[in-house]
Amino acid sequence: MDNLKEELKKHIIEQLNLEDVRVEDIADSDLLFDQSGLGLDSIDALELIVLLEKFYGIQVTKPEEGKEAFRSIETMAQYIRKRKTAV
Amino acid sequence: MSFITTYCHITDRNCYLNGKLVASFDPGSSDSWLKQLYKFNNVTYPKFYKMDTLSQCGYLASEFIKASNPDRFTSYADDRIAMVFANRCSSAESDIRFQNSYEVLQTPSPAMFVYTLPNIVIGEIAIANKWYGENMFAVLPKFAPDFFINYAEILFSSGSEAVLAGWLDVTEVKVNAFVILLEKNTGGIKSNIVNLTELIEEAFT
Numbered sequence: 001m002d003n004l005k006e007e008l009k010k011h012i013i014e015q016l017n018l019e020d021v022r023v024e025d026i027a028d029s030d031l032l033f034d035q036s037g038l039g040l041d042s043i044d045a046l047e048l049i050v051l052l053e054k055f056y057g058i059q060v061t062k063p064e065e066g067k068e069a070f071r072s073i074e075t076m077a078q079y080i081r082k083r084k085t086a087v
Numbered sequence: 088m089s090f091i092t093t094y095c096h097i098t099d100r101n102c103y104l105n106g107k108l109v110a111s112f113d114p115g116s117s118d119s120w121l122k123q124l125y126k127f128n129n130v131t132y133p134k135f136y137k138m139d140t141l142s143q144c145g146y147l148a149s150e151f152i153k154a155s156n157p158d159r160f161t162s163y164a165d166d167r168i169a170m171v172f173a174n175r176c177s178s179a180e181s182d183i184r185f186q187n188s189y190e191v192l193q194t195p196s197p198a199m200f201v202y203t204l205p206n207i208v209i210g211e212i213a214i215a216n217k218w219y220g221e222n223m224f225a226v227l228p229k230f231a232p233d234f235f236i237n238y239a240e241i242l243f244s245s246g247s248e249a250v251l252a253g254w255l256d257v258t259e260v261k262v263n264a265f266v267i268l269l270e271k272n273t274g275g276i277k278s279n280i281v282n283l284t285e286l287i288e289e290a291f292t
């Protein structure tokens with residue numbers, strides 16, 4: 001089990017108040033901003049940016065980076081690892 | 088001529104529809120009172136959980152009114168249903184929470200920030216129902232029946248066919264929402280200041 005992905009799912013559920021969603025409901029490849037996935041909106045995107053800074057000390061300064069990073073849990077985890085190793 | 092056709096009153100512990108008790112706070116539940124009402128209403132709208140308490144309260148009152156006669160709203164064009172709400176505390180509850188998020192927690196929350204205006208409750212109801220009618224939110228020192236009756240008449244005279252209106256006073260410790268549906272030529276309680284005052288006095292005592 002990938003701890004980072006599980007941790008991310010927990011943070012997202014908590015920070016975004018996804019009351020009816022459980023960690024096991026979110027697949028690593030689910031599209032976060034698609035109705036087939038979590039159906040997040042633009043305000044949620046801002047919350048994800050805050051989440052990355054709050055829990056991982058990562059600032060998303062380039063919009064194009066965020067667009068790719070926030071596609072799924074998989075891409076978020078990859079983005080966090082990439083930014084952490086770049087430090 | 089317009090009429091008050093449905094009214095919903097939500098207090099700290101009870102919810103009434105047309106004067107009849109429909110739900111009461113369950114002290115044994117781990118859910119908040121408004122969450123209990125959401126589950127009671129049996130509506131699936133996940134965005135409810137993201138709303139502030141003011142929006143949750145307005146949304147719930149509108150859903151109870153809709154549920155009392157599901158066909159009622161579908162007979163109106165989406166731009167003919169207007170909304171007029173008011174309260175005493177504006178969005179103070181969310182303002183304080185947002186202030187706390189950046190002053191104490193050091194992480195300003197965008198999701199809280201979007202609720203730091205009282206009229207967001209109107210947006211939430213409009214989005215949930217895809218209504219595009221006239222709307223306004225007023226901050227008043229107390230419930231003023233003449234404000235709602237007179238403003239509704241202006242809306243009716245300019246093309247609105249139904250007006251969802253009411254008082255939404257929601258703070259951390261108190262919930263007091265009284266929402267009415269006003270319609271033209273339908274029958275019901277005649278829409279005037281005396282009748283609305285009577286309904287309010289009956290509800291608030």
